[in-house]
Amino acid sequence: MPLPRFERLPDERRSAILAVAQRHLAREGRSGASYNQIIAEAGLSKTSAYLYFDGREDLVRAVVARVVARLEAVLGRWAPVDSARAFWAQLEAQSAALRAHLASNAEELAIVAALEPNEWPQAEAWLDAMLENGRAVGVIRTDVAPLVMAQVTRAVLSTLDGLAVEALQAGRAVDEAQGRTLLEGLWSRR
Numbered sequence: 172m173p174l175p176r177f178e179r180l181p182d183e184r185r186s187a188i189l190a191v192a193q194r195h196l197a198r199e200g201r202s203g204a205s206y207n208q209i210i211a212e213a214g215l216s217k218t219s220a221y222l223y224f225d226g227r228e229d230l231v232r233a234v235v236a237r238v239v240a241r242l243e244a245v246l247g248r249w250a251p252v253d254s255a256r257a258f259w260a261q262l263e264a265q266s267a268a269l270r271a272h273l274a275s276n277a278e279e280l281a282i283v284a285a286l287e288p289n290e291w292p293q294a295e296a297w298l299d300a301m302l303e304n305g306r307a308v309g310v311i312r313t314d315v316a317p318l319v320m321a322q323v324t325r326a327v328l329s330t331l332d333g334l335a336v337e338a339l340q341a342g343r344a345v346d347e348a349q350g351r352t353l354l355e356g357l358w359s360r361r
Contacts, residue, residue, distance in 0.1 A: 173230075177224065180223070188213045191213040192204070192234045193237070196278075196282060197280075239293070241279065242269065242279070245268050245269055245272040246268065251307070257308075266347070267347075280340060281340075283336060302321055320358075324357065
């Protein structure tokens with residue numbers, strides 16, 4: 172993460188630096204984005220850049236953290252509900268909000284497409300809360316160990332998320348019904 176001196180910069184300057192880096196990362200990918208080009212476009216000398224970041228990877232982590240913070244704000248926390256109907260409504264509403272946000276933010280969509288598994292740990296807490304609530308209201312079967320159900324659900328959601336990102340990047344609609352059908356089949360005892 173950025174060094175303390177970066178945090179002492181005015182908000183607009185920090186945002187401007189991270190916006191330049193985000194543009195480069197979205198356009199050229201994590202491996203293709205040049206640290207030297209980013210800092211030059213952001214108006215930083217190499218010396219001052221190293222006052223703010225330990226290096227390229229530190230800057231990348233700062234951009235990812237910024238994007239993840241916005242995703243968390245859009246997704247929100249899982250608020251426990253008291254019925255199956257409310258559970259599905261909340262799941263669909265939060266998913267739709269996240270999809271809409273990403274559909275209208277191409278740079279963030281590109282960053283999300285390249286997220287590594289450990290870069291959004293708060294998503295795990297959201298998923299755990301959602302699964303626990305789903306079991307409590309009878310949406311998610313209880314005859315399968317919670318850890319097993321969590322791992323299988325993560326795998327299904329990861330696949331669905333990947334397909335959604337691909338669809339959004341290609342400008343196609345996301346098949347929302349397919350996701351619900353897969354989750355209902357996985358979670359029910361039928």
